[in-house]
Every structure is written in structure tokens, then in C-alpha cells.
Amino acid sequence: MSATLTKTWSIEFEKETLEKLFRQYAPHVPLTREHASRPPITEEEKENFYQYWAATGGHDLFIVQAASKAILLIPDLDLHFIGDDGAHAIAFRERVIALTGRDPIDDIRKEAERHWKFLEDVPYRNWLGFVAWELHYEHHILPQVWFNKLTSKIGDAVLAQQSNERFSDDEAVHSVTIANWWRKKFEQASPNERAELAAQLLELDEEIQQRRAAYIKQRWQDAENFNEANSQGIEPIYDAWRKEVLSYLLDISDPQLTSISK
Ligand SMILES: [Fe+2]
Ligand SMILES: [Fe+2]
Numbered sequence: 001m002s003a004t005l006t007k008t009w010s011i012e013f014e015k016e017t018l019e020k021l022f023r024q025y026a027p028h029v030p031l032t033r034e035h036a037s038r039p040p041i042t043e044e045e046k047e048n049f050y051q052y053w054a055a056t057g058g059h060d061l062f063i064v065q066a067a068s069k070a071i072l073l074i075p076d077l078d079l080h081f082i083g084d085d086g087a088h089a090i091a092f093r094e095r096v097i098a099l100t101g102r103d104p105i106d107d108i109r110k111e112a113e114r115h116w117k118f119l120e121d122v123p124y125r126n127w128l129g130f131v132a133w134e135l136h137y138e139h140h141i142l143p144q145v146w147f148n149k150l151t152s153k154i155g156d157a158v159l160a161q162q163s164n165e166r167f168s169d170d171e172a173v174h175s176v177t178i179a180n181w182w183r184k185k186f187e188q189a190s191p192n193e194r195a196e197l198a199a200q201l202l203e204l205d206e207e208i209q210q211r212r213a214a215y216i217k218q219r220w221q222d223a224e225n226f227n228e229a230n231s232q233g234i235e236p237i238y239d240a241w242r243k244e245v246l247s248y249l250l251d252i253s254d255p256q257l258t259s260i261s262k
């Protein structure tokens with residue numbers, strides 16, 4: 001597939017661009033972790049661990065649900081990440097049980113419902129809605145994942161290991177698959193159609209941004225409160241990264257986007 005594309009998404013591009021943005025806006029964050037996080041010890045820390053990872057499980061469960069609905073629109077897409085993200089949600093659930101003794105399944109479900117409430121039909125409204133939604137959930141989210149992974153003081157060694165050995169590779173497949181599938185559709189379109197597709201995707205991206213903004217900011221706060229992460233600099237990195245993703249994939253040099261701070 002990639003041989004026919006003039007531009008492809010790659011993990012190297014993802015990594016280089018994010019590292020550049022972290023050096024620019026968050027120079028206090030070491031790009032490789034110096035000290036491992038420690039497990040939650042007190043009751044309060046365990047409760048925080050429960051909250052953070054139940055919500056993360058809900059996020060991945062929502063991806064499974066939304067992609068399952070959208071798959072009917074997109075018969076030619078390799079959507080195997082439905083299985084991967086389901087497995088991630090299960091792993092988060094299992095680690096919460098192991099460390100806190102409580103099963104978060106009901107809260108995971110509630111959290112997935114929350115995503116449906118603020119997004120409504122966008123992920124399956126049409127195929128472009130699906131692509132725009134995927135870009136938010138697989139690409140735009142990366143600064144948040146990086147900040148938590150690099151700066152959180154409280155975490156779980158088992159999850160960290162699973163993340164290094166499996167989840168990161170899974171997510172790499174997701175971001176590359178979606179981005180290159182989009183590029184294939186985009187590059188096959190006529191120049192007029194291309195401009196129209198890019199404009200529509202941008203509009204959907206902005207719609208999702210508005211629907212998600214309050215949630216995103218709350219998650220950053222949660223990472224600080226629950227995991228003792230240091231999210232200083234995340235706002236400009238989020239904005240700049242989102243711009244890089246859309247600029248690259250839509251062939252627009254300076255897309256006009258609403259900042260997360262607005
Ligand atoms: Fe995932
Ligand atoms: Fe994913």
C-alpha cells in the first residue's frame with residue numbers, strides 16, 4: 001500500500017516530531033525515563049490508581065465500541081485494533097484488581113458511556129467522522145500518553161512492562177494503519193475532491209476538539225493528581241502536535257485550529 005503513496009505516516013516521524021516539541025515546550029521532561037514509578041501504597045494512592053486506570057480502561061473500551069459501530073461503513077479497513085484496545089482495557093482492569101482488590105468494571109463501562117455522551121454520533125456519522133475520531137484517539141492523544149509515561153511518579157511495574165513490550169507496538173500499528181489508509185483515499189481523489197475532503201476532515205476535527213476539550217483537560221489534571229505526573233508544557237505541545245498531524249496528513253501548511261486553552 002505505502003509504495004503508491006507520496007507521503008506515509010511512520011513511527012519515526014511520530015517520535016522525532018514529539019521529541020522536538022518536548023524539547024521546545026517541556027525541556028524539564030527527560031525523553032527517556034530515569035527512575036521507574038513506584039506502586040501506590042496508601043489507601044488514597046490506591047483509590048487514585050483505581051480512578052486513573054478505570055478511566056483509561058473506559059477510554060479503550062469506548063474505542064472498541066465506536067470502531068465496532070464504524071466498521072460497517074469501512075469494509076476495506078484493517079480494524080484489528082478493536083481486539084488490541086479491548087485487550088488493553090482488560091489489562092488495566094486486571095491491574096486495578098491486583099493492586100486495589102476492587103473490580104472497576106462498572107466504572108470502566110460508565111467511563112465509556114461518558115465518551116458517547118460528549119461525542120454522540122461523530123465516530124460513525126460517516127467515514128470521515130470515523131477518520132477524524134481516530135486521529136483524536138490514536139494520534140492527538142500522544143502528548144498525554146508521553147507525559148504520563150515519562151513523568152508519573154506512581155504507577156505499576158507490570159503495566160509499564162506490558163506497555164513497553166506490547167501496547168506501544170499495538171498503538172504504533174493503529175496510528176500508522178489509520179493514517180496511511182486515510183492517505184490512500186486522499187491521494188486517490190482528484191485535486192478538487194482533495195481540497196473538499198481536507199476541509200471536511202478539518203471541520204470534523206474541530207468539532208471533536210470542542211466536544212472533547214473539557215474531558216482532555218480533566219485527564220491532564222487527573223494524571224497530576226492521581227499519578228503525580230508533571231504536565232507542565234502539555235498545552236502548547238498538544239496544540240502544536242495536533243497541528244503537525246493535520247498539516248502532514250491533509251497537506252495544509254498552517255491549519256487554523258482552536259487551541260485547547262480556549
Ligand atoms: Fe489502546
Ligand atoms: Fe489504539
